[in-house]
Structures are given as C-alpha cells and as structure tokens.
Amino acid sequence: MSSLHTVFVLAIAFVAVFWESAFSGVRHLLGAQIELLPSLMVYAALCTNLTTVTLLAVLGGLWFDSLSANPLGVSMLPLFLVGLAIHVKRDLMVRNQAFAQAALGAAASLAAPLLTMLLLLTKRQTPLIGWGTLWQLVVMAAGGAVATPICFELFGWLDRTLVHPRAEQSSFRPDREIRRGR
C-alpha cells in the first residue's frame, strides 16, 4: 500500500463524479444515473487503509454535492459508513472473487443512496421519491455490481503499470549456509 494508491483512488473519484454529471446516457436509457463512488468505496475499503477510505468519503462526497442540488456535505457520511462497514469486516471477505466484488458493489450502491435520502429527509428536504425510486435503486445496484469488478481490474492494471513491485525476500538465509571445507 503506497500513497500513490490513495492518489489513484482520489483521482478516479474526481473523474467519476464529473462523468456522472456530464454524461447521462444511462439515465436516458434506464431512467436512473449510476453512482460510481460506492463502487470505488468498496475497492478502497477492501484494498487500502482507513485514511484513504476517509479521504474518499470526504472529498468524493463534497465533489458530488458541489455538482448536485444536494445540501453540501450530505453524501459524506453515507459513503463513509458504507466504507467503514466493509473495511472493518474485510478480513472475512473474499476480495479477489469477482462475484463477491459484484455483490458488495450492489449492496454499497443500494445502501449509500438510501442513507443519503434518509439524511435529506431528516434535514426536511423534499427529494423526488415515489414508486419509481424502487426502479432507480435497482438500476443503481445493478450499475454498482457491474462497476465494482471493473474498478478492481482498473486499479490492478494501474498498480501493475505504475507502481514499482516490492522486492520479494529470498528464501536463502546466509546463516544456514553449509560451508564445505576440506
């Protein structure tokens, strides 16, 4: 785990938030926009440290809210709670399996917007909620399920391409060397 990892995660979160706002093809096709931050949070929670999870929740949430009509700061806590829940239990999760990644992505993409809506309602805001919201949540969960394994692949590729591999320790131990003499 290097600080470069944190930079990668934050840079991709930045581009992802802009993509969600600039390109709305999925919304035209399916009636809901896919959120990519929960998928990134799943990756960050499973493969990086708590600092990265916190930074992603705070910066990602603030970036998202700055381009949205959300009150500033409302997306931070839901993202962090999702990330923390996964981070705490990460030793019990099979993070290398694509199916597990997809299931976690779907769950995170479902939980984060629900928690955000709860916060909005607590703040006496009136978001557009109705029966159609159920379909939107299904689309978001499906989108998260697809996006999360892609996130893992992308970061794996970035890791292999840009991060210098750590030197593996040799099994040879000089103190166990058998010196043969005459």
Next chain:
Amino acid sequence: MLRRSHYIALGLVVLLTLVTLNLPNQTSARLKVGIGSVFLPLFGLAGSSRLAASEAGDTVMSRKELLKELDAFRQENRQLRIQRMQAEEAARENERLRRLLGWQQQAPWKVKLARVVLREPSNWWRTVQIDLGSRDGVQVNQPVLTADGLVGRISSVSLTRSQVLLLGDPGCKVAARVENATHDSGVVGASGPLNSEFVEMGYLTGSANLKPGQLVRTSGNGGIFPPNIPIGTIVDSQSVDYGLATVARVKLAANLNALQEVWVVFP
C-alpha cells in the same frame, strides 16, 4: 470490532457532516461554488471533446444533404420573416391600444442563449448547469426557457456557471393558468422520479373544466415567471379531497431530457 482509529475517523466525518450541513445558506453556497470550481479543467476537456465529435460528424455529412437542409432553412427563414412582420404590426397595434386605454406598457423580454454543460448527478433532484454566470448578469430566480416552452428557473449562480431548477423538481413551483373558458389557475409542481415529461398541476378548484389537450401557460402570479409562457398541455385530471379540488397531469412542452441550449430571460 471497531478500533480506536475507526472511532476517530467516524467522529471526524460525523463532525464535518454536521458542520457543513449547518452552515449558513450563503456560506454553504459559496463553499459549493468554490469546490465545484475544481472541475473547471474538465469542463474545457468535455467541451472540446464534444466539439471534436460534432466536427467529425460534419465531415461525414454529404453535400447533397447539406444543400437539402440549406434549402429547408431558407424556406423557414422566409416564413419567419413574414411572421415577424405580422408580429411587429400586432405589437404596434397593441401598443397603440394600450396607450389609448391608459394601460401600462409591457416591457419585452431580453434573452441570452446558454449551453447546458452538466446535469444532476443524483436521481432525486432535477437540475442542470448552464455556462452563464454572474459575470453575464445572471441572477437567482430568472426564468429559463426553450423555443418550445418553460424549462425552469435559476437557483444558484457562480461566476461562470448557474444551476437551473427544472420543472418537476420539488423546489420549482410555477403559478399556471389553463387556456379554457374558465381560465382555471393552479400551481405546476413536482413530477414522479422516473417520468420527467409529465408534471402535476395542483391547487385547481373542484369545478375546474379541464380537457385533454388544453394549453397550460404561466399566469404571471408569484412574480418570478412572466405571464403567457407555454408550459405544456393537459393530459388527464382527477378529483381529489372529496371533489373539493382537482389535480391534472401536464405534458411538458419542452423536452427536458434533451436540453442542449436554453434561453435565460432577463428583466
């Protein structure tokens, strides 16, 4: 199990959330604009990629098709010129009659073209961002429309961009009037989360005489939207509150899903 570091991080995020959510409105809006400005380099990138895509489309368009389009535009231009002459004559007559009756003169709208640069990333609001800001003289609550009809109103302004609350967003309510014999008036409000083509028109009386296809226009009440801007047409209506009130479904005249360019109305 949660460790000490987890509690510290959770505490920090909760504190930060509480602080940002309870900031005064003006400070929060300024902070939002400041944070949103970090995306400025990406705006340029997205704009130039769109331009490149449209230029690539231009190069593959055939000369025959271009000539055909040019011919159609020339014909439309001739028709519009005649319509403008008629409209100018009607405006002169209107002005003359108003002067005779001593009515207040109506100031013509001034409009400015804006390009839609971003859309709402979340699914529970209806907003877009346009490339006109306070340096272009845009102010909060200015109406925004297309050639087809009303789109919404400006909700926040930064130096180079403004956020437009679209019709159908719970925060964008418009006083409206139905073009029928009884001139029933009501308020156009929110739509469903999925269907952005339709909005609900409430606060209509129980005796409202609504029929599908009747036009709905702004009434001018409320002071934000000028009167007579087309909003849409009535699709259906139903009695609510034991027949005391009526709620109608209105199909919007402007296609909010395909907004590329809009006009901001200046007072």
